[in-house]
Amino acid sequence: MTEPRWLNADERRAWLALLSINTLLPAALDTQLQAAGKLSLFDYNVLAMLSEAEGRFLPMSELAARTSASLSRLSHVVTKLQRRGWVEREAHPGDARVTVAHLTEAGMDTIVSLAPGHVDAVRALMLDAMTDEDVADLARIGEKIVARLDDDHWILRER
Amino acid sequence: MTEPRWLNADERRAWLALLSINTLLPAALDTQLQAAGKLSLFDYNVLAMLSEAEGRFLPMSELAARTSASLSRLSHVVTKLQRRGWVEREAHPGDARVTVAHLTEAGMDTIVSLAPGHVDAVRALMLDAMTDEDVADLARIGEKIVARLDDDHWILRER
DNA sequence: TTGTTTTACTTGAAGCTTCAACTAAGACAA
DNA sequence: TTGTCTTAGTTGAAGCTTCAAGTAAAACAA
Numbered sequence: 001m002t003e004p005r006w007l008n009a010d011e012r013r014a015w016l017a018l019l020s021i022n023t024l025l026p027a028a029l030d031t032q033l034q035a036a037g038k039l040s041l042f043d044y045n046v047l048a049m050l051s052e053a054e055g056r057f058l059p060m061s062e063l064a065a066r067t068s069a070s071l072s073r074l075s076h077v078v079t080k081l082q083r084r085g086w087v088e089r090e091a092h093p094g095d096a097r098v099t100v101a102h103l104t105e106a107g108m109d110t111i112v113s114l115a116p117g118h119v120d121a122v123r124a125l126m127l128d129a130m131t132d133e134d135v136a137d138l139a140r141i142g143e144k145i146v147a148r149l150d151d152d153h154w155i156l157r158e159r
Numbered sequence: 160m161t162e163p164r165w166l167n168a169d170e171r172r173a174w175l176a177l178l179s180i181n182t183l184l185p186a187a188l189d190t191q192l193q194a195a196g197k198l199s200l201f202d203y204n205v206l207a208m209l210s211e212a213e214g215r216f217l218p219m220s221e222l223a224a225r226t227s228a229s230l231s232r233l234s235h236v237v238t239k240l241q242r243r244g245w246v247e248r249e250a251h252p253g254d255a256r257v258t259v260a261h262l263t264e265a266g267m268d269t270i271v272s273l274a275p276g277h278v279d280a281v282r283a284l285m286l287d288a289m290t291d292e293d294v295a296d297l298a299r300i301g302e303k304i305v306a307r308l309d310d311d312h313w314i315l316r317e318r
Numbered sequence: 319t320t321g322t323t324t325t326a327c328t329t330g331a332a333g334c335t336t337c338a339a340c341t342a343a344g345a346c347a348a
Numbered sequence: 349t350t351g352t353c354t355t356a357g358t359t360g361a362a363g364c365t366t367c368a369a370g371t372a373a374a375a376c377a378a
Contacts, residue, residue, distance in 0.1 A: 005278070005282070006278065007278065007281075007286075010291070010294045010295045010298045011286055011294055013298035013301070013302065013314075014286075014294050014295075014297040014298040014301060015281060015285070015286070016314045017297070017298060017301025017302050017304070017305050017314060018180070018184070018285070018297070018301055019204070019227075020227050020301075020305050020308075020309075020312060020314060021177070021181075021301060021304050021305060021308070022180075022181050022184070022185060023226075023227035023228065024227055024305070024308040024309060024312075025177070025181070025304070025308060026181060028308060030336095040364085042364090045178070059326085060326075060327065061325090061326065061327085067182075068178075068179050068182035068183055069182065069365095070365085070366075070367095071326075071327060071328085072327085072328080072329085072365080072366070072367080073364085073365055073366075074327095075327065075328055075329085076328090076329090076364075076365075077364085077365095079328090080363095080364095095325095095326085095373080095374075096326095096372080096373055096374085097325065097326045097327070097372070097373050097374065098325095098326065098327085098373095099326075099327065099328090119164070119165060119166065122166070122174055123164070125304075125307060125308060126174070126177070126304050126307065126308075127166075127170055127173075127174070128307070129303045129304050129306065129307035130300060130303060130304070132169070134300045134303065135169045135170055135173050136169045136173075137296045137300060138173040138176070138177070138297075138300050139169045139172035139173040139176060141289060141293045141296060141297050142172070142173060142176025142177055142179075142180060143172065143176050144288045144289060144293065145176070145180050145184070145284075145285050145288050145289070146176050146179050146180060146183070147288065148284060148285065148287070148288035149179075149180070149183040149184060149187060149284060149285075150179075150183060153179060153183075155172075155175050155176060155179060189366095199334085201334090218356085219356070219357065220355085220356065220357080228335095229335085229336075229337095230356075230357060230358085231335080231336070231337080231357085231358080231359085232334085232335055232336075233357095234357065234358055234359085235334075235335075235358090235359090236334085236335095238358090239333095239334095254343080254344070254355095254356085255342080255343055255344085255356095256342070256343050256344065256355065256356045256357070257343095257355095257356065257357085258356075258357060258358090319378100320377100320378090321376105321377085321378090322375100322376080322377075322378100323374100323375080323376075323377095324373105324374080324375070324376085325372105325373085325374075325375085326371100326372090326373085326374095327370105327371085327372090327373105328369105328370080328371080328372105329368100329369085329370075329371100330367105330368095330369095330370105331366100331367090331368095331369105332365100332366085332367080332368105333364105333365085333366080333367095334363105334364080334365075334366090335362100335363085335364075335365095336361100336362085336363080336364090337360105337361090337362085337363095338359100338360100338361095338362105339358105339359085339360095339361105340357105340358080340359080340360105341356105341357085341358080341359100342355105342356090342357090342358105343354100343355085343356085343357105344353105344354085344355075344356095345352100345353080345354070345355090346351105346352085346353075346354090347350100347351090347352080347353100348349100348350090348351095
């Protein structure tokens with residue numbers, strides 16, 4: 001067994017910053033969305049991913065991939081969103097194992113009304129702190145990390 | 160009411176990457192720590208922050224700041240860590256409102272035994288994906304975002 | 319075709335986090 | 349000193365996430 005390599009100064013700074021962002025950023029966005037529409041950041045993302053999909057529907061697995069969530073977590077959340085009238089579950093015509101989640105009109109209205117405030121919050125909490133070059137760097141470095149965590153993650157598909 | 164400014168390509172890439180990292184990285188580290196010692200990343204960080212503090216103790220408020228957590232969350236977790244014999248609660252001599260969390264010997268042994276595996280995981284999941292320059296850039300940009308989220312966050316203190 | 323494995327998803331229980339309410343002590347003000 | 353405000357922390361309940369187990373259909377194998 002060899003000695004582990006401890007983190008150097010920059011590695012430690014990068015790691016601690018990421019860890020802090022990780023806790024603070026979702027919490028702040030949750031607060032904004034909770035106030036605006038009584039939903040969480042994760043709820044919002046589920047609706048957002050459906051709203052951007054062709055036909056406003058996606059199989060549960062694909063929706064789970066696009067929200068980086070487990071199927072179990074997604075299933076519970078879709079049940080909740082269904083009770084609120086924002087999403088419906090439908091059978092897949094070609095494969096009976098598949099459940100398709102479909103954004104309703106009410107769900108679409110909800111996300112359309114929430115999007116401006118949410119985007120403003122993302123800018124205020126994160127993007128406004130950075131120069132254009134910082135944003136490009138973060139995009140590039142962030143995608144490297146995502147590739148390391150999941151080498152066929154959906155956000156890397158169009159590259 | 161003005162039109163919101165939507166995200167441009169790089170902004171969207173940066174935001175989606177951060178959101179994905181945010182879900183995937185803690186999940187992967189949780190899995191490693193759960194397997195190695197049946198604790199979460201947050202539990203680990205609480206122990207780590209105490210182990211690095213002078214005297215291996217900190218007031219609850221300070222520990223909450225260093226783990227970016229609410230006092231409520233920390234209080235529940237310290238109760239759990241206390242039941243496992245890793246932390247003790249003590250009264251503060253000068254101010255009776257303050258509770259001091261103190262890492263026990265058993266707690267120190269735990270973190271010492273877990274640290275190498277955890278650091279290896281942080282490297283494997285994140286740092287190994289980046290060049291030295293990337294790491295320095297991420298540290299710089301990450302700290303800008305942290306400053307935006309909380310302008311006197313503890314990781315910015317030594318600057 | 320029959321049995322086996324894999325894929326897609328759901329469910330209930332256990333554990334974790336948040337929220338609101340609460341206690342208690344220190345600081346401040348008159 | 350007395351009352352008020354602020355700070356520090358705890359608690360229980362509600363809601364969210366994970367985990368393990370289960371169902372059912374599709375794919376594969378002999």
